[in-house]
Amino acid sequence: MTASDIQAAIFDGLRKIAPEADLRQLSPAANLREALDIDSFDFLNFLIGLHQRLGVEIPEADYGKLTSLSALVQYLSAKMP
Amino acid sequence: MPSLGADMTEGTLVQWNVKPGDRIKRGDIIAVVGTEKADIEVEVYETGIVEKLMAQPGDKLPVGTPIAVIRREDEAPSASAAASAPPLPATAQPAERVKASPMARKLAQELGVDLEKIKGTGPHGVIERHDVEEAAKLKQAAMPAAAPPPAPPAAVAGMRHAIAVAMARSNREIPHYYLSTRVDMSAALDWLQECNSKRPIETRILPAALLLRAVARGLVQVPELNGFWADDRLNVAPDVHLGVAISLRGGGLMVPAILSAQQKTIEEMMAALRDLITRARTGRLRSSEITEGTVTVTNLGDLGVETVFGVIYPPQVALVGFGKIVDRPWAAARGMLGVRPVLTATLAADHRATDGHRGAQFLQILDGLLQEPGKL
Secondary structure, three states: OOHHHHHHHHHHHHHHHOOOOOHHHOOOOOEHHHHHOOOHHHHHHHHHHHHHHHOOOOOHHHHHHOOEHHHHHHHHHHHOO | OOOOOOOOOEEEEEEEOOOOOOEEOOOOEEEEEEOOOOEEEEEOOOOEEEEEEOOOOOOEEEOOOOOEEEEOOOOOOOHHHHHHOOOOOHHHOHHHOOOEOHHHHHHHHHHOOOHHHOOOOOHHHOEOHHHHHHHHHHHHHOOOOOOOOOOOOHHHHHHHHHHHHHHHHHHHHOOEEEEEEEEEOHHHHHHHHHHHHOOOHHHOOOHHHHHHHHHHHHHHHOHHHOEEEEOOEEEEOOOOOEEEOEEOOOOOEEOOEEOOHHHOOHHHHHHHHHHHHHHHHOOOEEHHHHHOOOEEEEEOHHHOOOOOOOOOOOOEOEEEEEOOOEEEEEEOHHHOEEEEEEEEEEEEEEOOOOOHHHHHHHHHHHHHHHHOHHHO
16 A cells, blocks of 8 residues: 555545545644644544554554654554555 | 523424324434534433324424423323324425435535435435535535635524523623642553553543543532532432533534433443544434533643633533643652643532532542542
8 A cells, every 4th residue: 555545544534524624735744633623532533444444553652653644644654564 | 392401492393203103212312403503313201102293394493382292102192182283294204304414404504505406325315414515515616716705604603602692691690619620640541551552442442531430420429519500509410411512623512411421431431422422523412412411521631721711501510621631740759759641620610509618529539539540
């Protein structure tokens, strides 16, 4: 799976919780939760969706690393089975 | 027309889920009613048979107006029921209405989308929220580029009005007092981390569930904070129905309740919270969840707020607020200074119902419970 496939999966997940957001305007380095006003409940749901779609285990201890779009793509790319 | 909030004066019948002759049991959803805040699924508190429907979808009625007659199974049918029931037009029959979720209906109204022209992708062809959003996008794409931006949704204005009325009443009638305390969350977060490390991501528990559990347990020990002020006296509620402030993406907030929260384990509390937030944000709340809250909990920690000074939702007598967990210097044992994750918990309480001494005891108990999360 390429980085753009992973980004597409991320965008699909974000659209479910923030359907009003224009993801084309999302800076890769921006703090995802702040930029899209995602609370901890929605963030957990978002990660559950990524886990189920990509088959990647995401330990709770790693949540802090997943702050931006670029960090998320990098993290998931490294953990893809 | 049921009252679905302290300041609700009227509601609009959105749809019937039953028809005359249907057998219903306590807890069944028999109708959807539109309020200023949201469409709410109306549960029935009786088991019996629907004898007649007295309102039609679209009717706006004052709270207290009868909208249906339900006959207990051991009662004889009313001879006048069928004769006096106003004939319902064909469009009032659920089977002939466009099948759409309450949220989809509301969104369609806001966005000016005709539900008749949408093909639903939900179960049995029900039109869901995303179907309406897709239709709105297509509609917008077909509009001229110079079209003016849409006006703010009417539903948001309605919700602000409902919040304004309730909060103005609160500030007018309730003599608030505020207390706060800082809670060392080391034990609670360590326990959660250990607990979550053994769980698949789908069943992990958020700190919010732990806090709700602690509040519910604390209120059992300080019941004067759990109830209502009515007729110049405090009415302590027998169950803790925890109203949880949930912000909505379109603006505004809802405060549905986790019912009988004092009976729930942490796992059950997390499941209930997940269910409640999901349904609040998709417009599928039930009437009992809207009307039966006995206390409110609000958590603004996700937005970086450290201390919450809440406004009590009348006629309740208390609101518990939580802020962000932040690392702070903390005097540890034997005079040592350390850094600990610290949460500021606040209590806004009605001084007619309790005094500061009792409120302080509640915060002390809350702190104690969070120091022994394994026992929660």
